[in-house]
């Protein structure tokens with residue numbers, strides 16, 4: 183059961199098959215990292231299987247305003263990142279829908295990113311709990327040996343939180359803390375979000391110029 187499928191813009195139905203990536207937004211600070219990553223993948227013609235936890239939905243509104251509510255995300259992304267986001271498509275699933283496509287290893291999603299990832303969801307993934315669609319889809323990525331990128335955000339971190347990151351890394355996930363670099367001389371919050379989105383795209387094998395290459 184999906185609650186929103188956004189169709190491709192007209193004229194984009196031919197050409198190579200779309201790359202398909204699962205993207206989960208949970209209730210950790212840094213909603214802008216999620217919207218920037220979404221926009222960057224959509225601009226590249228991706229199909230996104232999108233899941234947003236209840237607290238992820240709250241963080242989108244708390245940090246980015248009411249126009250970033252889950253049911254208005256397309257308009258938000260077009261307003262902030264431009265019409266090119268319409269090149270891609272996404273399907274938004276309920277986090278309660280454990281029968282959704284991405285709950286099964288038979289689907290063809292090539293990888294998943296959890297951005298930002300709360301300590302609660304991190305714990306659920308680390309321990310294979312599959313209590314909701316975010317945790318189950320992440321579990322599927324691990325068991326199928328597909329890329330899983332976890333972008334945790336918390337500070338300071340407790341020993342259980344550190345251990346949960348280790349467990350996920352041992353199981354094959356990439357732990358990519360929301361730690362944008364400052365050697366790029368960021369001037370705006372968008373620059374920081376670009377950096378994290380660029381790191382995520384690189385990990386998924388997408389070319390981009392979201393931050394300048396370090397030339398030494």
Ligand SMILES: Cc1cc2nc3c(=O)[nH]c(=O)nc-3n(C[C@H](O)[C@H](O)[C@H](O)COP(=O)(O)O)c2cc1C
Pocket residue numbers: 207208209210211235236237238240241244299300301302303304335336
């Ligand atoms: C405004 C706000 C900011 C939060 N920031 C964080 C955070 O940065 N990291 C974190 O692990 N939890 C944070 N939380 C707490 C989580 O949202 C909470 O643990 C929630 O149960 C996570 O559920 P989820 O993983 O299903 O989204 C925050 C909550 C709120 C309301």
